[in-house]
Amino acid sequence: xxxxxxxxxxxxxxxxxxxxxxxxxxxxxxxxxxxxxxxxxxxxxxxxxxxxxxxxxxxxxxxxxxxxxxxxxxxxxxxxxxxxxxxxxxxxxxxxxxxxxxxxxxxxxxxxxxxxxxxxxxxxxxxxxxxxxxxxxxxxxxxxxxxxxxxxxxxxxxxxxxxxxxxxxxxxxxxxxxxxxxxxxxxxxxxxxxxxxxxxxxxxxxxxxx
Ligand code: HEC
Ligand code: HEC
Ligand code: HEC
Ligand code: HEC
Numbered sequence: 001x002x003x004x005x006x007x008x009x010x011x012x013x014x015x016x017x018x019x020x021x022x023x024x025x026x027x028x029x030x031x032x033x034x035x036x037x038x039x040x041x042x043x044x045x046x047x048x049x050x051x052x053x054x055x056x057x058x059x060x061x062x063x064x065x066x067x068x069x070x071x072x073x074x075x076x077x078x079x080x081x082x083x084x085x086x087x088x089x090x091x092x093x094x095x096x097x098x099x100x101x102x103x104x105x106x107x108x109x110x111x112x113x114x115x116x117x118x119x120x121x122x123x124x125x126x127x128x129x130x131x132x133x134x135x136x137x138x139x140x141x142x143x144x145x146x147x148x149x150x151x152x153x154x155x156x157x158x159x160x161x162x163x164x165x166x167x168x169x170x171x172x173x174x175x176x177x178x179x180x181x182x183x184x185x186x187x188x189x190x191x192x193x194x195x196x197x198x199x200x201x202x203x204x205x206x207x208x209x210x
Contacts, residue, residue, distance in 0.1 A: 049171065051170035051171060052167065052170045052171070052172070052173050052174040052175070053170075053174050053175075054170070054174070054175045054176075054177060055174065055175070055176050055177070056142065056176075056177045056178075056179060057176065057177065057178055057179045057182060058139040058140075058179065059138055059139045059140060059141035059142060059179050059180075059181055060138050060139065060141065060181060061138060061139065062080075062081075062126055062127075062137065062138045062139075063081065063138065064078035064079060064080055064081065065078060065079045065080075065081060065083075065084075065103070066078050067079055080126055081125035081126050082124060082125050082126045084103070085125035086125075090117055090122035091116070091117075092115060092117050092122065093115060094115055094116045094117070095113055095114060095115040095116065096109060097109035097187075107187060108185075108187060108188050109187045109188065110187075110188050110190065111186070111187060111188065111189055119144060119186065121135055121136075123135075128141060128144050129144075130143065130144060130147055131147060141179070141180070141181055141186065142179055142180050142181075145180045145181075145184075145186075152180075156177075156180075162177060162178050162180070162183070163177070163178055164176065164177050164178070165177075
């Protein structure tokens with residue numbers, strides 16, 4: 001044997017290569033016949049936790065007129081809007097509050113050139129109304145704002161107008177959104193221009209000149 005190897009040293013290399021190939025074949029065969037691993041236990045299809053709700057604060061309660069009088073217990077006496085307005089003739093042309101003298105004196109009104117009855121419902125003063133005449137309860141006033149201010153409403157729905165409280169991640173907690181009228185007075189919705197103020201004085205890096 002050793003004599004043979006001495007005569008032909010290449011034989012040793014051939015034997016080595018054959019041995020190595022047999023080994024790798026054996027490994028492949030063993031892997032093929034290996035019993036499949038027991039399947040991982042399938043988790044029961046648990047329902048995902050429900051996201052918390054997004055609530056929009058309701059609009060104002062149906063207003064009543066304060067008569068300025070007090071009942072014997074000291075509570076203010078108020079009257080439903082329809083008390084008087086079921087007998088008055090609705091003034092569909094009114095778009096200003098300057099000349100209100102019989103009632104609602106001093107109302108601060110500036111909302112484009114809208115007439116009062118673009119919002120208030122001439123058929124029932126205890127409600128508002130949409131452009132198609134459908135009544136809207138005061139707490140649902142946002143539907144009415146949205147009908148004329150589509151862009152603002154779109155921005156509101158995107159979240160870039162109107163602010164929020166609570167959680168960005170609804171998996172962690174609920175979110176509360178403001179109503180349009182929490183910020184805008186329906187009779188005077190425009191915000192006054194903000195006057196810029198002087199920046200804080202920089203007392204460290206700016207040379208004072210003296
Ligand atoms: C005490 C009676 C009385 C009550 C209560 C009353 N109003 Fe009036 N309202 C009037 C009178 C009178 C006018 C007309 C004012 C004028 O011409 O000087 C008027 C005018 C108006 C107008 C202008 C349009 C129109 O028809 O002339 C609106 C809008 C209005 N009222 C809404 C309301 C709402 C909302 C309430 C409830 C918070 C209410 N009113 C409660 C007496 C009343
Ligand atoms: C853009 C819609 C809109 C217009 C236009 C409008 N109102 Fe109103 N008005 C409302 C809403 C909303 C409320 C409820 C606000 C609240 O209770 O905080 C209200 C409340 C009232 C009230 C009862 C509360 C109060 O402030 O005394 C009176 C009175 C009233 N409006 C009269 C008028 C009159 C008069 C005009 C026209 C000069 C007018 N409104 C125009 C939406 C409107
Ligand atoms: C019937 C249509 C109509 C309804 C309803 C209405 N608006 Fe307006 N709104 C107008 C018009 C018209 C103007 C004036 C636009 C202008 O001057 O460029 C205006 C102006 C405004 C402005 C000032 C815009 C500015 O350029 O600064 C705000 C804020 C506003 N409305 C908010 C509201 C809110 C909040 C409601 C609901 C309570 C509402 N509006 C309901 C038509 C409407
Ligand atoms: C958190 C307070 C807040 C809420 C809620 C809010 N707004 Fe505003 N809105 C503002 C402020 C502040 C401005 C003035 C921005 C400026 O002057 O640049 C404004 C501006 C506006 C304007 C005039 C400028 C524009 O973007 O066209 C309109 C119209 C308007 N809002 C309508 C609405 C309506 C409709 C809703 C309800 C869907 C609403 N806003 C809810 C604070 C609010």
